[in-house]
Structures are given as C-alpha cells and as structure tokens.
Amino acid sequence: MSPFLLTRTLPEDATEAALRADVHQGLTRTPKTLPPKWFYDAHGSELFEQITALPEYYPTRAEREILIARAGEAAAATGARTLVELGSGSSEKTRYLIDALTGLHTYVPVDVSESALTQAGQALVAERPDLNVHALIADFTAALTLPDTPGPRLVAFLGGTIGNLLPAERATFLALVRGLLSPGDTVLLGTDLVKDEEVLVRAYDDAAGVTAAFNKNVLSVVNRELGADFAPDAFDHVALWDTANEWIEMRLRSRTEQTVKIPALDLAVDFGAGEELRTEISAKFRREGVRSELSVAGLELSHWWTDREGRFALSLSVAR
Incomplete structure (x- = not known):
C-alpha cells in the first residue's frame, strides 16, 4: 500500500x-x-x-507526562501492529506511542478534519517511511469500518474527550469501540480524574x-x-x-x-x-467507575497509569 x-x-x-x-x-x-x-x-x-x-489547564501536560513515562510499557503489553486513534487531530501526543510500538505496521488516524489528517499524516510518513498511514475522515461516535490491517489492534482515545459524552452516550461509544476489536485487542483511554x-x-x-x-x-x-x-x-x-x-x-x-x-x-x-x-x-472519573464502564462494553481493565500528582489517568483494557 x-x-x-x-x-x-x-x-x-x-x-x-x-x-x-x-x-x-x-x-x-x-x-x-x-x-x-x-x-x-x-x-x-x-x-x-x-x-x-x-x-x-493541567490535562494536556499530565497526559503527556504519562505517555512519556509509560508508552514503552503500553507497547509491550499490546504488541500492536495497527494503532487506531479516534479524534486524532495533530497526532502530536500519539508520536510517543508510535515510537514505542516497534512492530507497528499501520497507523489509522480518525478525525472529521481533512486538513488535520493530511498535515499530520504526511509529516509522519516523511519521518517514518516504514510506517503506513491510512487516515479516515469520519465521525468516531458513529459506526466505523476500519481498513484491513494486521492485528493486534490498539485503539487510542486520548485527551479526556470521552468526558464530553453523557453516560448513555459513553456506553454506546464504548460498545462501538469494542465492535472494532477482536478478543485480545486493546484500548488506551485518557480520563481526567475527580479532584478539588x-x-x-x-x-x-x-x-x-x-x-x-x-x-x-x-x-x-x-x-x-x-x-x-x-x-x-x-x-x-x-x-x-x-x-x-x-x-x-x-x-x-x-x-x-x-x-x-x-x-x-x-x-x-x-x-x-x-x-x-x-x-x-x-x-471526571474514578478508577472503579472507569473499570465498570469498560466492563459493560466487554473490555477488561488491565493497566492504570496516572501522572505524579494523580490528576489524570491512562487506562489500558483488553477486549474479551
């Protein structure tokens, strides 16, 4: 390709x-x-x-801190050959994951913005000629059809954006995400945490x-x-x-x-x-609440990482 x-x-x-x-x-x-x-x-x-x-505004810095510290651990746990990012935007933070996933074959950024996808995708292939980028102009809250790429798949949804969805919308969204996956595939989810x-x-x-x-x-x-x-x-x-x-x-x-x-x-x-x-x-979320919402969707929480101050979390879950 x-x-x-x-x-x-x-x-x-x-x-x-x-x-x-x-x-x-x-x-x-x-x-x-x-x-x-x-x-x-x-x-x-x-x-x-x-x-x-x-x-x-702490969430962006806190999430980046976790990615820098834990991207290698996440990569080792998933062994992903395809990385799908929902709401990818500039794909800036995702580069920590891409660099850590040594066996990565294809990156699939999903966004409604054609210009953001084109700019980020072309920059990535210029830096990583070994990486295939198949961008999708799509609404990630609706049903998606992903390209035929090698597994295992890792779906990343970063930035705490899931918090913009009402509880019923989150349940529908997580079920849609689970539908993209085969058993053993994984989801990396960013969630802002309850605090002062x-x-x-x-x-x-x-x-x-x-x-x-x-x-x-x-x-x-x-x-x-x-x-x-x-x-x-x-x-x-x-x-x-x-x-x-x-x-x-x-x-x-x-x-x-x-x-x-x-x-x-x-x-x-x-x-x-x-x-x-x-x-x-x-x-804003608590660990047990995240675990419960993931479980209802058929995803089992396997890793939970926070920044040093405990403000933000990245969770890794596995499709059952």
Missing part, C-alpha cells in the same frame, strides 16, 4: 447537515444546549491550543479569558455557517462543577433578554436575561 492513504467515510455535506440538526434540536429544547464539537473551527482549534498551554473543585473550575475559567473566548466561539461558528445574529459579547462564560454528576459544565449566560435569528433554519430563539445555554460537559 501507499505510505499515506486518505479515505472519506463522511458525505461532503455531512458536517453542514449535522450542524443544522444540532443547532435546531439544541436551541429549541429546555434547557438549551449545543454540542462541544462545534467549538473546533480553525479559530477554535487555535484557541484550544492556547488553552493547553495555560498554567490552569477549585482546581477543576480554574481549568475551565482561566484568568486570561482564553476559555471564555473559546466557549463564545461556538456562537461565531453558528453565525458564519447558518447566518445567525448571535452577539457573543451579550453572553458571559460560565464554568460550574456539578457535584452530583461529577462533571464540569460550560455554559453561556445571556446578559439580557434577547432574540437571536437563525435564517438558515427559519428560526428565532428567545433568551431570557440570565438564561444559560450549555455548551459542554466534561466528566
């Missing part, structure tokens, strides 16, 4: 159709919601890169206001793509810790009573003064 292949499994208009559906459904319900995936246009992705470097509320809230409400700009960017995306007239400055960024559910919620709070028009959907959305629009949940 060619060292770099790119396969599209999403229709060309899938992103626009999904945005329309999500905005209509989310803004006509009570309470109002928008999915966090719409943060990540080019500007939103730049803002998120800035967030990962903020002193308050003040530390958590600061990570999502930084002093420099970068996360606030990131949160409001979703309104700019809806304006640009659907012709809406959101005024981002008419909303305040809010980050709250939900003790009962053990997750952070990011919201946008309307400063005034206002009506937003979305011509592409023939929709007018009323906001009351102080009304909140939820844009993200970010669930």
